[in-house]
Amino acid sequence: MHDSSRVLERLHELAQLGRYEAGIDRALATPAERAARDRFAAWARAGGRTLTQDRVGNLFARRAGSDPGAPAILVGSHLDTVKTGGAYDGAYGVVGALCALETLDARKIATLHPLDAVAWVGEEGSRFPLGCLGSAVFAGLTGVDEALALVDDAGIALGDALADAEGGLLRGLPQREPEPLAAYVELHVEQGPIMERAGMRLGIVTAIAGQRRFRVVASGTSGHAGTVPMSIRADALAAAAEIVLALEKAALEREAVVTVGRLVVEPGATNVIPARVTFSVDMRSPDDAVLDALERVLDEETREVGARRDVRFSRVPLERRAATPMNRDLREAIRRGAASTGERTMDVPSGAGHDAMCVAAVAPAAMLFVPSIGGASHVGEERTADDDLELGVEALAAALVEIDRMLGGAERG
């Protein structure tokens, strides 16, 4: 079998695990997700890799390096999905990592550094309430015991779920021991429309966007829709509408996206002036200074609109995540590797979060994107063209060689 078609075969195989009518549901420590980890292990063994596993179930498949003392270069992504997931988000980066190592095998290319294909667990946070669970534990951002104590909606602790024969840890694998790291690279589908619209097939991620989420409440004054003159109303919905548009305008003027995705009107009757509107604000930018500016806009606009309309605004921060710039040297090495395929690359920010965010806390990290058809993501219909999937693996293999060379040179030069 030609290497490049192997990535398609394996993705197809994984896509059967957790499949239902709306897509793929493969949450951490379920039988379907465990089966995906089993497949990873089987492919890794067949490729001659050395497998290790850590206490939360992250799997590492090592291709040895020629320098016994060199730290490993990690390459991978995650195997779990959201509840209505697709075949590529996460799975592509894991399968792509294994295939890239096999490409180097086939071409008899040795690297100085060991190359570890990694399958992180629980990136999506769709069962246990923590995103990037496996990589956060790996990077020491979340304690392993804290992670194992997380409970799902049914009250089952992760520790118990991982001890279960059906969905738990793989049996008989050696424990991964802590060790120094040289770098981390993650191959992923873009999950957005930027590359497709630009007609580009390979994207080098500049940064993973920082994110701030708020719940905002606008409290005005209710009243009869027929009897209260417009001039004396304190309509909570009209006030909220101004904020929605002001945030949109502020985002358009900056390198950012702002979304009001949830908005609830109370009492919510046709003939009653809205008394209270509760809405979410989700701000993302690869630049934390831009997020600061957007938060100031939210602050100033709610103050101004609130005073003018006699509507009281309050807000609660729900989430705050700093932007994670990708390592510049790694980006350049990936760009050189990608260039060897003959395809041009473009710089692209990642609006979605990824394991690379967490791993960046303990190693230089970077990401390589391939386009998503129609920008669709987190839906059963997410698609990437077969040619692009194959190209991404080819570029990743070349990038690993470039990274190995760069790091080897830097360490020994």
Add this chain to the structure above:
Amino acid sequence: MHDSSRVLERLHELAQLGRYEAGIDRALATPAERAARDRFAAWARAGGRTLTQDRVGNLFARRAGSDPGAPAILVGSHLDTVKTGGAYDGAYGVVGALCALETLDARKIATLHPLDAVAWVGEEGSRFPLGCLGSAVFAGLTGVDEALALVDDAGIALGDALADAEGGLLRGLPQREPEPLAAYVELHVEQGPIMERAGMRLGIVTAIAGQRRFRVVASGTSGHAGTVPMSIRADALAAAAEIVLALEKAALEREAVVTVGRLVVEPGATNVIPARVTFSVDMRSPDDAVLDALERVLDEETREVGARRDVRFSRVPLERRAATPMNRDLREAIRRGAASTGERTMDVPSGAGHDAMCVAAVAPAAMLFVPSIGGASHVGEERTADDDLELGVEALAAALVEIDRMLGGAERG
């Protein structure tokens, strides 16, 4: 007992019927509402009135006129409430009519025309799905059999409910026969803040607002809140927000009120761009031409915003009610009567609907308002100052004399 305090006593007595923690719930043909009609009949009989009843339960209490051939002047309102009603909406106009007739008795003032205090049934439409039910049937706008066939949420037909001993028609009353009408006058609480803010205690209604209601759907394109750039979004909520503000602006520039009281965002998740927003539009104006203009604004704005944002708008008309101007001669007669109390009057539109809308189809009609404290309406806490309630009855009695004089002169002059 002094006449003026009688109105307070009687309102207090009615307020016990259907009372619960959130206000008063006195829906048509329930035991509480039947009890209110019983009270009306008892008070009317005690005052020497002749009672009649029609097939849907409207009650008429006649004070005879001195001209046996003269058509009757009707004066009244309704006894039912919304589910969270207060003590004054409707009840005040019914009790006020009885009290005004008694004021004329006490002052030994004869009128040429018979004066019929009327208690309309089912104005609020809170049980059977038709507002102004009793007055619509009376005016021939709704067939009596059609009305009796209406069913409530429990599947009970109005005809059966009115045949029931607990909530049905009063027993042993003669049937009201169709006859010519001279005029209709309705005393009511304003249900809005205009008079209170103007410091005025008596309002002459210029017109009952026409009303148009729509359900509007904005269909945009969903997507990941982190990965779709602002510049290519088709956010249904941002589009709807523009319409909310455009309608508000259009209403502020005209003699109208426009309310978006209901707005639902789908899918409604913090991290998903809104795909679809469904919202209500409630437009009211005493001038149908203004409603036409507002509908054109809705049309133009949805077209412009929809094209600019690539969001598809559709709308369904839910309700359309023409404005009902009040009779000019009656308004002037009421103004003269009201002036005799020493209080000034102001012209005021009625944003809410009233039985006078229906009766206006078969007789000259007009309305007299007293202020609502804080403009509160359709809530248990609706209040009008005792002094204002008493003043309204006094002004109504004087207005009836003026109307009788005016009509008598016109008919015989």
